Amino acid sequence: MFKKWKKVILAGAISLSLVGTGYIGHDLISTPNVSAESASAISPGHLKNAATSQLDEIIDRGYIRVGMTGDYKPFTYLNPKTNEYEGYDVDAAKELGKDLGVKVRLVSTTWPDMMKDLHADKFDIAVGGVTRNTARQKTAYVSQGYITFGKAPLVRAEDKDKYLTIEDINKPAVRIGVNPGGTNEVFVRQHLSNANVTVVQNNLDIPHLVADGTYDVMITDTVEAMTYAKADQRLYAALTDDPFTKNEKGYMIPRGDFIYASYLEMWMDEMKLQGKFDALYKKWIE
Structure with a gap:
């Protein structure tokens, strides 16, 4: 028993001696603090806060560029008589601009070129009957759905x-x-x-x-x-009650912008909560 206590006392003395020399204080106490500070500096949230969001650019310039094809009723239609866009997502884009406090500029695109034009920064958001799918999500950010179809x-x-x-x-x-x-x-x-x-x-x-x-x-x-x-x-x-597929429509923006994507999702939540999407459905679809 005495031998065991002797070992414990000896180990404690060595530990105190190391602390006294600063050895433990440097390698076992300071190192975790250094690691935590480094992790904080490179954390995703830190980097995103440091970067400029497209949302800020839209607000600063005073208008949002909305890409659409103009050929997909009832979501987007370029009326040849008036040369004006009309439809469900045209009205929704105007609501988005109003909420942002900016003007809305509608930009023409095509279905084959939509993704390319988004990557080329020709518009800030693509709307007008855009189907949510994983293929698009690989190279862009597609929002939550706002209408179900097939x-x-x-x-x-x-x-x-x-x-x-x-x-x-x-x-x-x-x-x-x-x-x-x-x-x-x-x-x-x-x-x-x-x-x-x-x-x-x-x-x-x-x-x-x-x-x-x-x-x-x-x-x-x-x-x-x-x-x-x-x-x-x-x-x-035909088959409107039982279509071949089940899908949702969403809005598409460039990927990698957490601030912009978060704003878009909250705006869509509010559109649903306030019944504005329901109103657009009644106006353009029912």
């Missing part, structure tokens, strides 16, 4: 019971019109490769071409299909 066929009213499944449409005799560069074309290429597919540059032309018999089917979002069917009695929006 891919469905827009057909002639006389064919409303003819094209109800992928198998019904995926045949060489079925003529499909689809716009280029977006999720509609992606869906068609993946699931309807046996059909007779034509890429139509102007998305606005396709519903009329289905109605007059040039094409049999337009694959599009349920919301757009319902919009055209409501406007033209020759057309029918």
